[in-house]
Amino acid sequence: MKTLIQGGYVVGFDGKEHEIIKDGVVVFENDRVLFVGKSYVDPVDKKIDARGCLVSPGFIDTHFHSGINASDYLLNDANKLDYFASNYLAHGAPTREGAKHAHLKDVDIGQRFSLIHVLKSGVTTTLEIGGPGAEPERYVAMVDAVGIRCYTGPSYKNVNFFQDREGRLEYDWDDARGSEGLKRAVAFAKNFNGACSGRMGTMLFPGHVDTCTPELLKETRKAAKDIGARVQIHATINLFEFHTVMQRHRCTPIELLQKIGFLDPEVSLSHCIFISGHSWLSYPYGDDLKIIADSGASVAYSPLKYLKLGIVMESFDKYLRSGINMGIGTDTFPKDIISDMRYASLASRVAEKSFTAGHPRDVFNAVTLGGAKLVGRDDLGRLQKGAKADIAIINLKDIAFGAVHDPI
Numbered sequence: 001m002k003t004l005i006q007g008g009y010v011v012g013f014d015g016k017e018h019e020i021i022k023d024g025v026v027v028f029e030n031d032r033v034l035f036v037g038k039s040y041v042d043p044v045d046k047k048i049d050a051r052g053c054l055v056s057p058g059f060i061d062t063h064f065h066s067g068i069n070a071s072d073y074l075l076n077d078a079n080k081l082d083y084f085a086s087n088y089l090a091h092g093a094p095t096r097e098g099a100k101h102a103h104l105k106d107v108d109i110g111q112r113f114s115l116i117h118v119l120k121s122g123v124t125t126t127l128e129i130g131g132p133g134a135e136p137e138r139y140v141a142m143v144d145a146v147g148i149r150c151y152t153g154p155s156y157k158n159v160n161f162f163q164d165r166e167g168r169l170e171y172d173w174d175d176a177r178g179s180e181g182l183k184r185a186v187a188f189a190k191n192f193n194g195a196c197s198g199r200m201g202t203m204l205f206p207g208h209v210d211t212c213t214p215e216l217l218k219e220t221r222k223a224a225k226d227i228g229a230r231v232q233i234h235a236t237i238n239l240f241e242f243h244t245v246m247q248r249h250r251c252t253p254i255e256l257l258q259k260i261g262f263l264d265p266e267v268s269l270s271h272c273i274f275i276s277g278h279s280w281l282s283y284p285y286g287d288d289l290k291i292i293a294d295s296g297a298s299v300a301y302s303p304l305k306y307l308k309l310g311i312v313m314e315s316f317d318k319y320l321r322s323g324i325n326m327g328i329g330t331d332t333f334p335k336d337i338i339s340d341m342r343y344a345s346l347a348s349r350v351a352e353k354s355f356t357a358g359h360p361r362d363v364f365n366a367v368t369l370g371g372a373k374l375v376g377r378d379d380l381g382r383l384q385k386g387a388k389a390d391i392a393i394i395n396l397k398d399i400a401f402g403a404v405h406d407p408i
Protein backbone atom coordinates (compact mmCIF):
# COMPACT_ATOMS: atom_id res chain seq x y z
CA MET A 1 0.00 0.00 0.00
CA LYS A 2 1.27 3.43 -1.00
CA THR A 3 0.78 6.26 1.51
CA LEU A 4 1.43 9.96 1.06
CA ILE A 5 2.09 12.27 4.00
CA GLN A 6 1.46 15.92 3.22
CA GLY A 7 3.61 18.19 5.49
CA GLY A 8 4.15 20.66 7.06
CA TYR A 9 7.83 20.83 7.31
CA VAL A 10 9.46 17.67 5.98
CA VAL A 11 12.98 16.82 7.13
CA GLY A 12 14.44 15.29 3.97
CA PHE A 13 17.94 13.91 3.52
CA ASP A 14 20.01 15.01 0.53
CA GLY A 15 22.57 12.22 0.77
CA LYS A 16 24.85 14.26 3.03
CA GLU A 17 22.67 16.12 5.50
CA HIS A 18 19.10 16.87 6.53
CA GLU A 19 17.24 19.67 4.77
CA ILE A 20 13.92 21.26 5.63
CA ILE A 21 11.36 21.06 2.82
CA LYS A 22 8.49 23.45 3.55
CA ASP A 23 5.08 22.06 2.46
CA GLY A 24 6.92 18.90 1.39
CA VAL A 25 5.57 15.38 0.95
CA VAL A 26 6.79 11.92 1.91
CA VAL A 27 5.51 8.85 0.09
CA PHE A 28 6.13 5.37 1.44
CA GLU A 29 5.11 1.88 0.39
CA ASN A 30 5.06 -0.87 3.01
CA ASP A 31 8.15 -0.22 5.12
CA ARG A 32 10.23 1.79 2.62
CA VAL A 33 10.31 5.47 1.66
CA LEU A 34 9.55 5.94 -2.06
CA PHE A 35 9.74 9.69 -2.43
CA VAL A 36 10.63 12.83 -0.48
CA GLY A 37 10.19 16.23 -2.08
CA LYS A 38 7.89 19.10 -2.97
CA SER A 39 5.07 17.31 -4.79
CA TYR A 40 4.08 13.83 -5.94
CA VAL A 41 1.66 13.33 -8.84
CA ASP A 42 1.27 9.52 -9.12
CA PRO A 43 -1.77 7.87 -7.53
CA VAL A 44 -1.55 6.73 -3.91
CA ASP A 45 -3.80 4.51 -1.76
CA LYS A 46 -3.92 6.70 1.33
CA LYS A 47 -3.18 10.28 2.30
CA ILE A 48 -2.22 11.60 5.72
CA ASP A 49 -2.77 15.31 6.25
CA ALA A 50 0.19 16.56 8.28
CA ARG A 51 0.01 20.22 7.32
CA GLY A 52 1.14 22.25 10.30
CA CYS A 53 3.29 19.32 11.43
CA LEU A 54 6.96 18.45 11.39
CA VAL A 55 7.48 15.22 9.43
CA SER A 56 10.75 13.83 10.70
CA PRO A 57 12.74 10.63 10.50
CA GLY A 58 11.84 8.55 13.55
CA PHE A 59 14.32 9.16 16.36
CA ILE A 60 16.90 6.68 17.61
CA ASP A 61 17.30 6.34 21.37
CA THR A 62 20.78 4.93 21.91
CA HIS A 63 20.48 4.06 25.61
CA PHE A 64 17.27 2.80 27.11
CA HIS A 65 16.23 0.53 29.98
CA SER A 66 12.56 -0.43 29.95
CA GLY A 67 10.57 -1.13 33.04
CA ILE A 68 12.63 0.89 35.47
CA ASN A 69 12.50 4.37 36.84
CA ALA A 70 8.88 5.01 35.87
CA SER A 71 7.72 7.54 38.36
CA ASP A 72 5.83 10.72 38.71
CA TYR A 73 7.48 13.53 36.80
CA LEU A 74 5.47 16.71 36.63
CA LEU A 75 8.33 18.58 38.33
CA ASN A 76 10.77 15.87 39.27
CA ASP A 77 10.88 12.16 39.95
CA ALA A 78 11.82 12.24 43.59
CA ASN A 79 10.71 8.65 44.16
CA LYS A 80 13.61 7.44 42.12
CA LEU A 81 16.76 6.39 43.93
CA ASP A 82 19.27 8.33 41.89
CA TYR A 83 17.35 11.59 42.30
CA PHE A 84 19.23 12.11 45.53
CA ALA A 85 22.37 10.18 44.70
CA SER A 86 25.61 11.64 43.47
CA ASN A 87 26.26 8.74 41.13
CA TYR A 88 29.56 8.36 42.95
CA LEU A 89 28.47 4.74 43.28
CA ALA A 90 26.59 3.08 40.48
CA HIS A 91 22.89 3.38 41.22
CA GLY A 92 23.01 2.10 44.82
CA ALA A 93 23.64 -1.62 44.97
CA PRO A 94 21.19 -4.12 46.48
CA THR A 95 21.96 -5.67 49.85
CA ARG A 96 23.76 -8.99 50.03
CA GLU A 97 20.50 -10.63 51.09
CA GLY A 98 19.27 -9.74 47.61
CA ALA A 99 16.92 -7.21 46.13
CA LYS A 100 13.19 -7.74 46.35
CA HIS A 101 12.26 -8.89 42.86
CA ALA A 102 9.19 -7.38 41.30
CA HIS A 103 6.41 -9.75 40.36
CA LEU A 104 6.55 -10.83 36.74
CA LYS A 105 3.23 -9.09 36.04
CA ASP A 106 4.68 -5.78 37.30
CA VAL A 107 7.83 -6.24 35.20
CA ASP A 108 5.71 -6.79 32.13
CA ILE A 109 3.56 -3.71 32.75
CA GLY A 110 6.62 -1.57 33.48
CA GLN A 111 8.48 -2.65 30.36
CA ARG A 112 5.46 -2.29 28.09
CA PHE A 113 4.72 1.14 29.52
CA SER A 114 8.33 2.32 28.98
CA LEU A 115 8.42 1.13 25.39
CA ILE A 116 5.12 2.85 24.55
CA HIS A 117 6.21 5.96 26.45
CA VAL A 118 9.43 6.32 24.43
CA LEU A 119 7.59 5.58 21.16
CA LYS A 120 5.19 8.42 22.01
CA SER A 121 8.11 10.89 22.01
CA GLY A 122 8.94 9.99 18.39
CA VAL A 123 11.47 7.22 19.00
CA THR A 124 11.10 4.48 16.39
CA THR A 125 14.37 2.69 17.21
CA THR A 126 15.61 2.06 20.72
CA LEU A 127 18.67 0.32 22.15
CA GLU A 128 17.46 -1.55 25.17
CA ILE A 129 20.29 -2.68 27.39
CA GLY A 130 19.49 -5.89 29.22
CA GLY A 131 15.79 -5.94 28.32
CA PRO A 132 15.30 -9.65 27.65
CA GLY A 133 16.48 -10.71 31.13
CA ALA A 134 15.37 -14.15 32.18
CA GLU A 135 12.42 -14.38 29.80
CA PRO A 136 13.51 -13.72 26.26
CA GLU A 137 10.40 -15.08 24.52
CA ARG A 138 8.01 -12.94 26.56
CA TYR A 139 10.16 -9.88 25.96
CA VAL A 140 10.45 -10.41 22.19
CA ALA A 141 6.69 -10.93 21.91
CA MET A 142 6.14 -7.68 23.82
CA VAL A 143 8.48 -5.68 21.53
CA ASP A 144 6.68 -7.21 18.56
CA ALA A 145 3.29 -6.14 19.91
CA VAL A 146 4.43 -2.58 20.72
CA GLY A 147 5.77 -2.18 17.16
CA ILE A 148 9.04 -0.40 17.93
CA ARG A 149 12.40 -1.24 16.32
CA CYS A 150 14.70 -2.51 19.04
CA TYR A 151 18.39 -3.42 19.33
CA THR A 152 18.71 -5.49 22.45
CA GLY A 153 20.26 -8.35 24.39
CA PRO A 154 20.72 -9.47 27.99
CA SER A 155 23.56 -7.74 29.81
CA TYR A 156 26.20 -9.63 31.79
CA LYS A 157 29.22 -9.06 34.02
CA ASN A 158 31.65 -10.85 36.32
CA VAL A 159 30.78 -8.87 39.40
CA ASN A 160 27.69 -8.72 41.49
CA PHE A 161 27.92 -5.80 43.81
CA PHE A 162 26.23 -5.55 47.15
CA GLN A 163 25.90 -3.18 50.03
CA ASP A 164 26.37 -4.69 53.46
CA ARG A 165 24.30 -3.63 56.47
CA GLU A 166 26.62 -0.65 57.03
CA GLY A 167 26.11 0.48 53.42
CA ARG A 168 29.65 -0.54 52.43
CA LEU A 169 30.16 -1.71 48.87
CA GLU A 170 31.35 -5.24 48.14
CA TYR A 171 32.42 -6.61 44.77
CA ASP A 172 31.72 -10.31 44.39
CA TRP A 173 33.84 -11.57 41.48
CA ASP A 174 33.01 -14.72 39.56
CA ASP A 175 34.68 -15.63 36.27
CA ALA A 176 32.10 -18.29 35.48
CA ARG A 177 29.24 -15.80 35.98
CA GLY A 178 30.75 -13.61 33.26
CA SER A 179 31.37 -16.33 30.70
CA GLU A 180 27.97 -17.95 31.28
CA GLY A 181 26.37 -14.52 30.85
CA LEU A 182 28.23 -14.00 27.59
CA LYS A 183 27.12 -17.46 26.41
CA ARG A 184 23.46 -16.61 27.14
CA ALA A 185 23.85 -13.26 25.38
CA VAL A 186 25.32 -14.91 22.27
CA ALA A 187 22.49 -17.48 22.24
CA PHE A 188 19.92 -14.68 22.46
CA ALA A 189 21.68 -12.76 19.67
CA LYS A 190 21.66 -15.80 17.40
CA ASN A 191 18.06 -16.78 18.16
CA PHE A 192 16.37 -13.41 17.91
CA ASN A 193 18.32 -11.28 15.44
CA GLY A 194 15.74 -10.31 12.81
CA ALA A 195 12.75 -11.23 15.00
CA CYS A 196 9.64 -8.99 15.12
CA SER A 197 9.42 -8.91 11.28
CA GLY A 198 13.02 -7.69 11.11
CA ARG A 199 12.55 -4.95 13.71
CA MET A 200 14.69 -6.66 16.32
CA GLY A 201 18.45 -6.44 16.07
CA THR A 202 20.72 -8.02 18.65
CA MET A 203 23.82 -6.67 20.34
CA LEU A 204 26.15 -7.66 23.16
CA PHE A 205 26.03 -5.64 26.38
CA PRO A 206 28.84 -6.34 28.88
CA GLY A 207 27.97 -4.38 32.03
CA HIS A 208 30.63 -1.79 32.89
CA VAL A 209 34.37 -1.33 32.57
CA ASP A 210 34.82 -2.02 36.31
CA THR A 211 32.43 -5.00 36.55
CA CYS A 212 33.93 -7.09 33.76
CA THR A 213 37.41 -8.61 33.64
CA PRO A 214 39.59 -7.62 30.66
CA GLU A 215 39.35 -11.31 29.62
CA LEU A 216 35.54 -11.16 29.49
CA LEU A 217 35.71 -7.95 27.47
CA LYS A 218 38.14 -9.53 25.00
CA GLU A 219 35.91 -12.61 24.70
CA THR A 220 32.97 -10.28 24.10
CA ARG A 221 34.69 -8.62 21.13
CA LYS A 222 35.65 -11.97 19.66
CA ALA A 223 32.11 -13.33 20.05
CA ALA A 224 30.62 -10.13 18.61
CA LYS A 225 32.81 -10.41 15.50
CA ASP A 226 31.91 -14.09 15.10
CA ILE A 227 28.17 -13.38 15.08
CA GLY A 228 28.32 -9.96 13.40
CA ALA A 229 26.83 -8.06 16.36
CA ARG A 230 27.68 -4.64 17.74
CA VAL A 231 28.59 -3.95 21.36
CA GLN A 232 27.70 -1.29 23.91
CA ILE A 233 29.28 -0.98 27.35
CA HIS A 234 28.68 1.47 30.22
CA ALA A 235 31.96 3.39 30.39
CA THR A 236 33.20 6.24 32.61
CA ILE A 237 29.76 6.58 34.11
CA ASN A 238 30.80 7.59 37.63
CA LEU A 239 33.80 8.67 39.67
CA PHE A 240 34.02 5.40 41.53
CA GLU A 241 34.48 3.46 38.30
CA PHE A 242 37.19 5.88 37.13
CA HIS A 243 39.23 5.59 40.33
CA THR A 244 38.66 1.82 40.67
CA VAL A 245 40.05 1.24 37.18
CA MET A 246 42.89 3.68 37.89
CA GLN A 247 43.74 1.74 41.05
CA ARG A 248 43.54 -1.68 39.38
CA HIS A 249 45.18 -0.91 36.04
CA ARG A 250 46.95 2.47 36.44
CA CYS A 251 45.11 3.92 33.46
CA THR A 252 41.74 5.50 32.68
CA PRO A 253 38.79 3.24 31.76
CA ILE A 254 39.07 4.48 28.16
CA GLU A 255 42.82 3.75 28.07
CA LEU A 256 42.09 0.26 29.42
CA LEU A 257 39.53 -0.39 26.68
CA GLN A 258 42.04 0.78 24.09
CA LYS A 259 44.83 -1.34 25.57
CA ILE A 260 42.83 -4.56 25.35
CA GLY A 261 41.74 -3.84 21.77
CA PHE A 262 38.09 -3.30 22.67
CA LEU A 263 37.43 -0.04 20.81
CA ASP A 264 36.46 0.21 17.15
CA PRO A 265 33.54 1.52 15.04
CA GLU A 266 31.34 -1.44 16.09
CA VAL A 267 31.42 -0.33 19.73
CA SER A 268 29.50 2.36 21.57
CA LEU A 269 30.16 3.72 25.04
CA SER A 270 27.17 4.46 27.29
CA HIS A 271 27.33 7.88 28.98
CA CYS A 272 31.10 8.37 28.75
CA ILE A 273 31.17 11.35 31.12
CA PHE A 274 34.29 11.01 33.28
CA ILE A 275 37.04 11.05 30.70
CA SER A 276 40.49 12.55 31.23
CA GLY A 277 40.15 16.31 31.52
CA HIS A 278 36.67 16.30 33.12
CA SER A 279 36.75 18.99 35.81
CA TRP A 280 35.53 16.63 38.57
CA LEU A 281 38.50 14.30 38.09
CA SER A 282 41.47 16.64 38.46
CA TYR A 283 43.23 14.21 36.16
CA PRO A 284 44.93 16.26 33.45
CA TYR A 285 46.86 13.40 31.83
CA GLY A 286 46.18 11.55 28.60
CA ASP A 287 43.61 12.28 25.95
CA ASP A 288 40.60 9.97 26.20
CA LEU A 289 38.65 11.97 23.62
CA LYS A 290 41.34 11.42 21.02
CA ILE A 291 41.49 7.70 21.82
CA ILE A 292 37.74 7.36 21.27
CA ALA A 293 37.76 9.51 18.13
CA ASP A 294 40.72 7.62 16.61
CA SER A 295 39.07 4.27 17.33
CA GLY A 296 35.82 5.23 15.56
CA ALA A 297 33.73 4.17 18.58
CA SER A 298 30.48 6.07 19.25
CA VAL A 299 29.19 7.64 22.45
CA ALA A 300 25.60 7.17 23.70
CA TYR A 301 25.04 10.23 25.89
CA SER A 302 22.08 10.49 28.33
CA PRO A 303 21.93 14.18 29.29
CA LEU A 304 18.89 14.16 31.60
CA LYS A 305 20.24 11.33 33.72
CA TYR A 306 23.36 13.35 34.45
CA LEU A 307 21.66 16.72 34.86
CA LYS A 308 19.54 15.10 37.59
CA LEU A 309 22.79 14.27 39.34
CA GLY A 310 24.20 17.77 38.88
CA ILE A 311 26.71 16.54 36.30
CA VAL A 312 27.33 17.73 32.74
CA MET A 313 29.31 16.18 29.95
CA GLU A 314 32.29 18.45 29.17
CA SER A 315 31.05 18.88 26.52
CA PHE A 316 28.76 17.52 23.81
CA ASP A 317 30.25 20.07 21.39
CA LYS A 318 33.81 19.18 22.34
CA TYR A 319 33.18 15.47 21.70
CA LEU A 320 31.73 16.34 18.29
CA ARG A 321 34.65 18.63 17.48
CA SER A 322 37.01 15.77 18.35
CA GLY A 323 35.34 13.74 15.62
CA ILE A 324 33.32 11.34 17.80
CA ASN A 325 30.01 10.01 16.52
CA MET A 326 27.40 11.03 19.11
CA GLY A 327 24.07 9.39 19.90
CA ILE A 328 21.61 10.47 22.58
CA GLY A 329 19.68 8.15 24.89
CA THR A 330 16.85 8.66 27.36
CA ASP A 331 18.00 6.13 29.99
CA THR A 332 16.10 7.58 32.95
CA PHE A 333 12.49 8.67 33.26
CA PRO A 334 10.72 10.43 31.57
CA LYS A 335 11.83 8.73 28.40
CA ASP A 336 11.22 11.71 26.16
CA ILE A 337 13.87 12.05 23.46
CA ILE A 338 12.76 15.55 22.43
CA SER A 339 13.40 16.79 25.97
CA ASP A 340 16.75 14.99 25.92
CA MET A 341 17.71 16.88 22.75
CA ARG A 342 16.97 20.12 24.60
CA TYR A 343 18.91 18.97 27.68
CA ALA A 344 21.93 17.97 25.56
CA SER A 345 21.91 21.38 23.96
CA LEU A 346 21.53 23.35 27.21
CA ALA A 347 24.07 21.24 29.11
CA SER A 348 26.58 21.87 26.35
CA ARG A 349 26.01 25.63 26.64
CA VAL A 350 26.64 25.45 30.38
CA ALA A 351 29.79 23.36 29.93
CA GLU A 352 31.14 25.55 27.11
CA LYS A 353 29.97 28.77 28.82
CA SER A 354 28.65 29.82 25.43
CA PHE A 355 25.14 30.29 24.07
CA THR A 356 26.38 29.27 20.64
CA ALA A 357 27.11 25.71 21.81
CA GLY A 358 24.58 22.87 21.66
CA HIS A 359 23.31 23.78 18.20
CA PRO A 360 19.83 22.28 17.56
CA ARG A 361 21.15 20.86 14.27
CA ASP A 362 23.79 18.89 16.15
CA VAL A 363 21.45 17.35 18.73
CA PHE A 364 18.92 16.55 15.99
CA ASN A 365 21.68 14.86 13.99
CA ALA A 366 22.66 12.85 17.09
CA VAL A 367 19.17 11.32 17.48
CA THR A 368 18.93 10.55 13.76
CA LEU A 369 22.16 10.13 11.75
CA GLY A 370 24.37 9.64 14.82
CA GLY A 371 22.14 6.88 16.21
CA ALA A 372 21.96 5.21 12.79
CA LYS A 373 25.76 5.18 12.50
CA LEU A 374 26.04 3.81 16.04
CA VAL A 375 23.94 0.77 15.06
CA GLY A 376 25.53 0.53 11.61
CA ARG A 377 22.47 1.37 9.51
CA ASP A 378 22.35 3.75 6.57
CA ASP A 379 18.60 3.26 6.08
CA LEU A 380 17.51 4.67 9.45
CA GLY A 381 17.45 8.21 10.84
CA ARG A 382 16.79 9.83 7.46
CA LEU A 383 13.93 10.38 5.04
CA GLN A 384 15.31 9.46 1.64
CA LYS A 385 14.25 7.12 -1.15
CA GLY A 386 14.97 3.54 -0.04
CA ALA A 387 15.23 4.31 3.69
CA LYS A 388 12.99 2.56 6.21
CA ALA A 389 9.65 4.33 6.59
CA ASP A 390 10.28 5.04 10.28
CA ILE A 391 8.59 8.42 10.55
CA ALA A 392 7.66 10.73 13.44
CA ILE A 393 4.98 13.39 12.93
CA ILE A 394 4.99 16.22 15.47
CA ASN A 395 2.00 18.54 15.62
CA LEU A 396 3.48 22.04 15.71
CA LYS A 397 0.01 23.55 15.98
CA ASP A 398 -0.22 22.26 19.52
CA ILE A 399 -0.41 25.12 22.01
CA ALA A 400 2.81 23.86 23.65
CA PHE A 401 4.84 25.00 20.62
CA GLY A 402 3.53 28.50 19.89
CA ALA A 403 4.70 30.26 16.72
CA VAL A 404 7.16 28.32 14.58
CA HIS A 405 9.85 30.14 12.65
CA ASP A 406 12.17 27.18 12.06
CA PRO A 407 11.01 23.82 13.43
CA ILE A 408 14.52 22.58 14.32
Ligand SMILES: [Zn+2]
Nearest residue numbers: 065129234270
Ligand atom coordinates in the same frame (compact mmCIF):
# COMPACT_ATOMS: atom_id res chain seq x y z
ZN1 LIG B 1 22.37 1.95 31.38
